[in-house]
Amino acid sequence: MSQESMKSDFTRKLLKWNTAQNRRIMPWKGEKDPYKIWLSEIMLQQTRVEQGIGYYERFIKAFPTVFALAAAPEKQVYKMWEGLGYYSRCKNLIHTARTLVEEHEGKFPSTYEDILKLKGIGPYTAAAIASFAFNECQAVVDGNVLRALSRYFGISTPIDDAAGKKIYHSLACSLIDPVSPGAYNQAIMDFGATICKPRNPLCGQCVQSKECEAFRHGYAEELPVKSKSLKKKTRWFYYFLIEVGDSVYIRKRSGRDIWQNLHEFVCFETDKDAEYAPEDVLKKILKKQPFIIQSSSRVYTQQLTHQQVNGKFIRVAISLSGANRVLLEKKITKLLLTGAAGQDAEGAVGYQLVKKNTLHEYAFPKLIHAFLEQTYPPPAPAAI
Numbered sequence: 001m002s003q004e005s006m007k008s009d010f011t012r013k014l015l016k017w018n019t020a021q022n023r024r025i026m027p028w029k030g031e032k033d034p035y036k037i038w039l040s041e042i043m044l045q046q047t048r049v050e051q052g053i054g055y056y057e058r059f060i061k062a063f064p065t066v067f068a069l070a071a072a073p074e075k076q077v078y079k080m081w082e083g084l085g086y087y088s089r090c091k092n093l094i095h096t097a098r099t100l101v102e103e104h105e106g107k108f109p110s111t112y113e114d115i116l117k118l119k120g121i122g123p124y125t126a127a128a129i130a131s132f133a134f135n136e137c138q139a140v141v142d143g144n145v146l147r148a149l150s151r152y153f154g155i156s157t158p159i160d161d162a163a164g165k166k167i168y169h170s171l172a173c174s175l176i177d178p179v180s181p182g183a184y185n186q187a188i189m190d191f192g193a194t195i196c197k198p199r200n201p202l203c204g205q206c207v208q209s210k211e212c213e214a215f216r217h218g219y220a221e222e223l224p225v226k227s228k229s230l231k232k233k234t235r236w237f238y239y240f241l242i243e244v245g246d247s248v249y250i251r252k253r254s255g256r257d258i259w260q261n262l263h264e265f266v267c268f269e270t271d272k273d274a275e276y277a278p279e280d281v282l283k284k285i286l287k288k289q290p291f292i293i294q295s296s297s298r299v300y301t302q303q304l305t306h307q308q309v310n311g312k313f314i315r316v317a318i319s320l321s322g323a324n325r326v327l328l329e330k331k332i333t334k335l336l337l338t339g340a341a342g343q344d345a346e347g348a349v350g351y352q353l354v355k356k357n358t359l360h361e362y363a364f365p366k367l368i369h370a371f372l373e374q375t376y377p378p379p380a381p382a383a384i
């Protein structure tokens, strides 16, 4: 699917999910009064929604309008803010309420640019007020939005550096529904908070899962990336090239991991360059079948966005002496095709025997390809 199709699909499915399945309830949801929207957004900065709700309701009761807040003694406002922390928010709230009354007849400016000029209001809050109250097409970009976008589009640019901020802002603006920007903004924030959660996202019930890059490749929880935490996971793949005569076992990778639909040799994975004996792993895979380790390669490395994959290739020959070749092949193929090799040889499933001189016909990851180029170079084209 092209990037443009992914974008329109994302917005369409998000709005559909919002109408049919979004059950998130918050007292300020659907609010059109810019004063109340402003209060809720300021209170929710650095504050959990559950904690903010009580404060919001008490504030609205005590100061139902911007006039009431502007006229209130500072002491009373601070007392009501007590426990929410970050008191500069409270100071700015009082200041802006008074500015609105003194300079704007108690009315909020109706455009994003003018709202942004008010003290204590940054791009996020201005976009929320402009879109919810005045239907202006301004995208809100908070943590929930960043998380959902980075995962769905598979973006690993850090969300907190200058390049990342630009990328995410422009992407968010290109996704917003021009007909109902407020509903769209609320929907994506709710989606990030309840479905595409920081930990244990509900991918299994997510309407976006079919196209979601992070879900499809199995790295949802690794995103979004922050500049200080850009750490790559290191994986070690030990590939056993189990050869029977002129053939070798390979399989197509499936599941939610890297390199889907590419091929590989019999693979044993660890998360570190562990000191282990390849013979022990092979014994578990091949049971009683005698084998000979012919060679072990150098380490090959492939850098991916979120991980570094190191690969080592161990060539293994199966002894054919005295064996009925056809029966032997059947026996080993059964082990490697069905996973009968057991838990310690986890992943030894789905392999098939193919002729070594046909390996160039299969698609392999770059890492394996580099090894193959040296070990089983493709046959030279036939002379004309």
Ligand code: SF4
Residues within 6 Å of the ligand: 148, 151, 152, 195, 196, 197, 201, 202, 203, 204, 206, 207, 208, 209, 210, 212, 213, 214, 215, 220
């Ligand atoms: S599939 Fe998972 S990671 Fe992707 S958008 Fe949905 S919840 Fe988020």
